[in-house]
Amino acid sequence: MMRVFSRLVLGISLAICMLMGLPAIALAQPEAAELAKAVQEVENLDAMRSSLAAYLEDATEPPTAETMRQVCKPVGMKAMQLSKDNGWQVKQIANKYRNSAHKPETLQAKMALAQFEHDPDLQGFWASDTLNGAPGTRYYRRINVEASCLACHGGKGDRPQFVKDNYPQDLAYDFNVGDLRGMYSVFIPEVKQALEDVLSAS
Numbered sequence: 523m524m525r526v527f528s529r530l531v532l533g534i535s536l537a538i539c540m541l542m543g544l545p546a547i548a549l550a551q552p553e554a555a556e557l558a559k560a561v562q563e564v565e566n567l568d569a570m571r572s573s574l575a576a577y578l579e580d581a582t583e584p585p586t587a588e589t590m591r592q593v594c595k596p597v598g599m600k601a602m603q604l605s606k607d608n609g610w611q612v613k614q615i616a617n618k619y620r621n622s623a624h625k626p627e628t629l630q631a632k633m634a635l636a637q638f639e640h641d642p643d644l645q646g647f648w649a650s651d652t653l654n655g656a657p658g659t660r661y662y663r664r665i666n667v668e669a670s671c672l673a674c675h676g677g678k679g680d681r682p683q684f685v686k687d688n689y690p691q692d693l694a695y696d697f698n699v700g701d702l703r704g705m706y707s708v709f710i711p712e713v714k715q716a717l718e719d720v721l722s723a724s
């Protein structure tokens with residue numbers, strides 16, 4: 523009788539341990555759904571820039587300083603919003619940058635840009651990474667130059683006046699169609715870490 527009882531206790535404790543252990547295992551990596559969401563959001567971000575640039579290119583009215591500003595600045599703002607909403611770090615990174623906030627800061631970022639430069643067919647890839655010591659997954663996606671980009675990223679002298687005035691350190695010109703312009707980089711922390719951050723902040 524005693525043996526049956528102790529087996530029962532053992533069985534129940536094992537079941538409890540497994541139940542408690544399982545979510546921990548599931549939380550160790552960002553979930554597939556979250557990774558898929560990151561890919562989709564980056565596609566949306568890129569489509570937003572392309573359509574804004576194409577709209578400007580097709581406009582019958584000559585562009586004003588205001589409409590000129592409505593292409594890449596909003597992309598940067600949307601990237602910040604995505605970071606805030608999802609607990610990610612969403613950035614645009616380029617070797618030839620216009621805004622110094624987009625300069626490659628880490629060895630990983632420099633290597634990812636070199637990989638895109640080296641392999642023109644490479645659209646995007648994942649890598650394990652850490653951010654401020656927290657483990658997570660990084661998604662990189664290439665940004666290519668389209669014809670509509672050249673109005674502002676073409677010849678140095680052809681840049682709109684607001685670019686010349688506002689970005690005296692500008693490096694983002696002299697591109698041709700099909701060139702690598704830069705990349706999007708999304709850091710997705712391990713879900714467990716993100717949860718802990720939320721809990722410790724509250």
Ligand code: HEC
Binds near residue numbers: 621685
């Ligand atoms: C109307 C002018 C204009 C057009 C057209 C334009 N850009 Fe930009 N681009 C800018 C400005 C201004 C910035 C800096 C924005 C900022 O301060 O965040 C910028 C920044 C960027 C950046 C961020 C990296 C950096 O250099 O700071 C990328 C990537 C980029 N542009 C890609 C493109 C692509 C791709 C296209 C075409 C689909 C395009 N741009 C069309 C004006 C333009």
